[in-house]
Structure formats: structure tokens, C-alpha cells
Amino acid sequence: MRPDIKICGLKTPEAVDRAVERGATHVGFIFFGKSPRNIEPDLAGVLADRVRGRAKIVAVTVDADNDDLDEIIALVRPDILQFHGAESPERVLTVKAVTGLPVMKAFSIREPDDLKRIEPYIGIADRFLFDAKPPVGSDLPGGNGVSFDWRVLRTLDPNVEYMLSGGLNRDNIADALRETGARGIDVSSGVESAPGVKDLDKMDEFFAAVERASVREPVSGSAQ
Numbered sequence: 001m002r003p004d005i006k007i008c009g010l011k012t013p014e015a016v017d018r019a020v021e022r023g024a025t026h027v028g029f030i031f032f033g034k035s036p037r038n039i040e041p042d043l044a045g046v047l048a049d050r051v052r053g054r055a056k057i058v059a060v061t062v063d064a065d066n067d068d069l070d071e072i073i074a075l076v077r078p079d080i081l082q083f084h085g086a087e088s089p090e091r092v093l094t095v096k097a098v099t100g101l102p103v104m105k106a107f108s109i110r111e112p113d114d115l116k117r118i119e120p121y122i123g124i125a126d127r128f129l130f131d132a133k134p135p136v137g138s139d140l141p142g143g144n145g146v147s148f149d150w151r152v153l154r155t156l157d158p159n160v161e162y163m164l165s166g167g168l169n170r171d172n173i174a175d176a177l178r179e180t181g182a183r184g185i186d187v188s189s190g191v192e193s194a195p196g197v198k199d200l201d202k203m204d205e206f207f208a209a210v211e212r213a214s215v216r217e218p219v220s221g222s223a224q
């Protein structure tokens with residue numbers, strides 16, 4: 001089955017349009033000043049309006065305070081909040097209660113023990129996003145274009161809903177899907193020509209690779 005596909009860090013109408021034309025189920029906008037993908041909420045709102053109703057609008061923040069979240073929600077009207085910082089389960093619960101929006105909570109993963117950190121969020125976060133640990137010296141908690149060892153997810157409860165993220169690209173997405181069976185995938189650097197610059201051809205190639213991988217997918221567990 002084709003996974004949900006989130007294209008993250010969009011900044012231009014061309015990139016937003018292409019992502020959704022090619023079948024992105026989610027489009028992500030980054031609100032983090034140090035990121036080359038940072039976008040002002042008013043521009044993100046304009047871009048979101050181009051595809052509203054055709055793809056889920058995801059607002060990505062890092063330990064954002066209430067004022068920043070209020071502004072983003074008012075101007076972007078996201079369908080989902082992605083928390084990519086150290087937001088506590090209590091913070092996730094409070095934001096969900098106040099805003100009525102679902103929250104996808106990101107975790108950086110390197111080894112099996114890292115998965116234990118999701119436990120307090122089960123039943124609270126609506127979905128998880130598993131990303132790689134940032135390289136030493138990186139200013140960014142995400143969008144670093146590095147992968148983690150997907151075999152770590154072998155021990156994960158199959159009922160846990162997550163998006164696989166971190167260093168995905170046209171060349172490794174088939175292996176990633178085969179190894180994890182992820183029902184959602186997320187990409188940023190892998191469809192860029194430079195940090196923060198989406199490459200429409202790379203985006204096309206990524207979607208084509210996902211299609212090929214989804215067609216080849218074995219029908220394990222099926223009687224037919």
C-alpha cells in the first residue's frame with residue numbers, strides 16, 4: 001500500500017503545487033528561525049491555501065510558546081501541529097485541548113532504547129515522527145538529511161502510528177519501506193538541490209521511487 005507522503009520545508013508555490021500534484025498527502029511548513037526552510041506564517045498561510053483540502057497542512061515548530069503557536073494557527077490554519085522539540089506530554093495535551101488540533105510528536109532515534117521515550121506520549125500524541133539524531137554541531141533538530149538504522153524499529157509495537165523520516169531520498173526509500181513497512185514517510189533534504197531549495201525534478205523522482213516500491217511490496221499475510 002502506498003504510504004502517506006509528507007514533503008516538508010516548502011517555501012514556494014511551485015514546490016507546494018508540485019508536491020500535491022504528485023500525491024503528497026501532507027505538506028510541511030517550518031517555523032524555526034535557524035532553519036534554511038524557515039517561513040513566515042503569513043506566507044505559509046498563502047501557500048497552504050493553494051492546497052487546502054487536498055493535502056494535510058502541517059505546521060512544524062520547536063518548543064514554540066503560546067504566542068507563536070497562536071500566530072501560526074491563525075495565519076496558516078494547519079490541520080496538524082508537528083512538535084519537533086522537547087515538548088512534554090503535558091504540553092502536547094494542553095495544546096491539543098486548547099487548539100483542537102492533532103499533534104505529531106517527533107523523536108530522534110539512534111538505538112532501540114530511544115523508542116522508550118515515546119511511551120509517555122502514547123495515547124496523547126496522535127502520530128509520531130521518527131527522525132535521525134542531528135549530527136554533532138548541527139543547529140537543526142530536523143532537516144539534516146541523515147538517516148538512522150531503520151532496523152531499530154523492528155521492536156516497535158505495530159499499532160504505533162508514525163512517519164519515517166531522516167535522510168530519505170529516491171535511492172533509499174524502497175529499502176526504507178521494505179525494512180520498516182512504514183505507513184507514512186517524510187522527506188525534506190532528499191528533494192532539495194541546496195538547503196531550503198526544493199528541486200522539482202528530485203521531488204518527481206522521489207514520488208516515482210515510492211510508486212515503484214509500493215507496487216513491488218510483498219503481500220505478506222495475504223491469502224492471495
Ligand SMILES: O=C(O)c1ccccc1NCC(=O)[C@H](O)[C@H](O)COP(=O)(O)O
Nearest residue numbers: 008035142143144145166167187188189
Ligand atoms: O527541516 C528543517 O529545517 C527543520 C528544522 C527544525 C525542526 C524540524 C525540521 N524539519 C522537520 C521535518 O519534518 C523534516 O522533514 C525531517 O527532519 C527530515 O528531514 P530530512 O532528513 O532533511 O529529510
